[in-house]
Amino acid sequence: MSRPAPSFLALPPWLAHALRTQGGPVPWSAVVRGALAAGPLLSFGVATGHTTLGVVAAIAAMLAGVNDRPGSRRASVNRLGAPALAGAAGVLAGTYAGEHVGAVPLTVLLTGLGLLAGGISAVGPVASAAGTQLLVAAAIGAGMPLPEPGWQRALGYLAGAAWLLALRLALPTPGSLAGDFRFDGEREAVADVYDAVADLLDAAGGPHATARRAALTAALDHAQDALTGPRLRRYASSSTERRLHAQYAAALPLGEAATALAWTGEVVPARASAGPRRLAAAVRANTHPGPLPAPHRSAPALRALDDALLHAAEAFDRGKGSDLHTRRHTAADLFRGVFGVGGREYGLRVALCFGASVGIAQALHHAQWYGQHDHWYWLPATTVFLVKPDLGPLVSRVLCRAAGTVLGALLFAAFAAVLPRPEGLIALVALSGALIPVATRHFAAQTLVVTLLVLALVMVGGEPQASASRIGETLLACALVLVVGHIPMPGQRGGGVRSRLTAAARATYAYLAHVLRESGAGNTADLPYDPDPAAPGARAVRWTLRREAYRALAEARGAIALASAELPALARHTEGADQVVATLERLVDATTASAVHLDDSGRLTPADTGQLAGLLEELEKGRGRYGLRFPAPPDLPLAV
Numbered sequence: 001m002s003r004p005a006p007s008f009l010a011l012p013p014w015l016a017h018a019l020r021t022q023g024g025p026v027p028w029s030a031v032v033r034g035a036l037a038a039g040p041l042l043s044f045g046v047a048t049g050h051t052t053l054g055v056v057a058a059i060a061a062m063l064a065g066v067n068d069r070p071g072s073r074r075a076s077v078n079r080l081g082a083p084a085l086a087g088a089a090g091v092l093a094g095t096y097a098g099e100h101v102g103a104v105p106l107t108v109l110l111t112g113l114g115l116l117a118g119g120i121s122a123v124g125p126v127a128s129a130a131g132t133q134l135l136v137a138a139a140i141g142a143g144m145p146l147p148e149p150g151w152q153r154a155l156g157y158l159a160g161a162a163w164l165l166a167l168r169l170a171l172p173t174p175g176s177l178a179g180d181f182r183f184d185g186e187r188e189a190v191a192d193v194y195d196a197v198a199d200l201l202d203a204a205g206g207p208h209a210t211a212r213r214a215a216l217t218a219a220l221d222h223a224q225d226a227l228t229g230p231r232l233r234r235y236a237s238s239s240t241e242r243r244l245h246a247q248y249a250a251a252l253p254l255g256e257a258a259t260a261l262a263w264t265g266e267v268v269p270a271r272a273s274a275g276p277r278r279l280a281a282a283v284r285a286n287t288h289p290g291p292l293p294a295p296h297r298s299a300p301a302l303r304a305l306d307d308a309l310l311h312a313a314e315a316f317d318r319g320k321g322s323d324l325h326t327r328r329h330t331a332a333d334l335f336r337g338v339f340g341v342g343g344r345e346y347g348l349r350v351a352l353c354f355g356a357s358v359g360i361a362q363a364l365h366h367a368q369w370y371g372q373h374d375h376w377y378w379l380p381a382t383t384v385f386l387v388k389p390d391l392g393p394l395v396s397r398v399l400c401r402a403a404g405t406v407l408g409a410l411l412f413a414a415f416a417a418v419l420p421r422p423e424g425l426i427a428l429v430a431l432s433g434a435l436i437p438v439a440t441r442h443f444a445a446q447t448l449v450v451t452l453l454v455l456a457l458v459m460v461g462g463e464p465q466a467s468a469s470r471i472g473e474t475l476l477a478c479a480l481v482l483v484v485g486h487i488p489m490p491g492q493r494g495g496g497v498r499s500r501l502t503a504a505a506r507a508t509y510a511y512l513a514h515v516l517r518e519s520g521a522g523n524t525a526d527l528p529y530d531p532d533p534a535a536p537g538a539r540a541v542r543w544t545l546r547r548e549a550y551r552a553l554a555e556a557r558g559a560i561a562l563a564s565a566e567l568p569a570l571a572r573h574t575e576g577a578d579q580v581v582a583t584l585e586r587l588v589d590a591t592t593a594s595a596v597h598l599d600d601s602g603r604l605t606p607a608d609t610g611q612l613a614g615l616l617e618e619l620e621k622g623r624g625r626y627g628l629r630f631p632a633p634p635d636l637p638l639a640v
Contacts (some may be wrong), residue, residue, distance in 0.1 A: 090137030200259070220255065256299050379473040398481065
């Protein structure tokens, strides 16, 4: 949960975002992993006479630590492993390019790499982390000359990231005493879903119902991600994992019923939330829930809730399940993400910033700005972290990066003057690694800690103390991305937000189309992924489509929130998008309520179709007003 900085004045959005911090408990397990990662790797490299390889491995462990977020061990394999592979490829490409081509061809080559990494980053968070590490590692490979050949540096990079991943998989989470500790992340995520269902039921009919529904979406997204990580076998191989899959699947009809109840706007009896809370406690304790209190069956949504509780009790008893109601993204989906309007805008901006920073760094290097050493990686590496739109609004990133680097460099200069070498610097690396999981709550704090860690690393590797030049390069990178960020690009601005909105509209219409086909009405032939609702498992397909719709809407909502915190010159390009996504959210809520009524009575009521028609009309006006291009919505049956 974010916590805005206290203020007696209404701050502009771009400044309020820069001062906002993330709350929550200290992730002690991640702190321990951070302390055992970069510092010990560097120490091992120094002790064995491979100091520079130790530096590369420690840098990889640091970057993996930035991506080491709460979640399941299975999900961490993808979240940490995919960016590490991209980073190793970047080290390899940057090293050989830096050794064998001149300044101009190197700049052109790295600019093309920036275009590729930027387009890939538009696909999603893991792809964005991979794109970041690809470019940062390429800058380090080309701009940090080391005695080892490129393939050894790439292996050292992989070894550093693999060490942190091994710690993530092997070390138990403190307090994980229920059942197999390997699945403590999955267990907590599934339990949070049941708690979110209960919170939504308690909030029904009140002013916080919409926020609680959004919290339920976030909990379901997190649980789905926790359970669907990479696996050696196609299906869950242990009884613990199969039970968790069944418990997650049993929460979907509960969430559907709770959403329908919240949509009605009526207060729900207090006992309705008791069942989901008992189920949450049973998941955490790895026990059976016992008797569940049944809600009153006076309305279709309450009857659906009662039926869902009975289904959940059976699922908890059987403990068997494998369907997580997800759909694999196709090559066409990936292509659309990379080469669509959002990917093109993202790629062009990253390529322009990264390429310009490489060119400027090369010019400064040949002008001996850096003195007698050959390390020029700092400017392009800093630019990568600043230019990524999904990491935060542009001006917020610039302010936080500048403040964090200045403070970190000055603090390191003080440490470097008194710490023994290399022992004191290695201890500083270990301490900084432990602080990264806490510092990720604010970009300035994260920048400060990373600056300390990197400056200590490279000094151990032989680079002289260069705090003043690092501050200058950081400020230069900040100025560069501010200029490039406001340069008009080909096509319509706000491409990232528009592509997210279009994806959300597609998912919403596909969900609505399936519900209409279940009712036997509507022309839905042109909409994707809509099999015959009369076939077995059609309700499971409906849950899958609903999950995709809510996830796409959450992603669009996040992109809009970041865009609205830009400077007014950029924020104006996405004005009104929040109203469109709010209408889409209400349309999905209304579709969910209609689906529950359809299960109860076998048909859609005139009230259902009237609400859906009104929301579609409102959406059509909104997309026309803001120039958005959506697919055509499905046809509704005539209300009678």
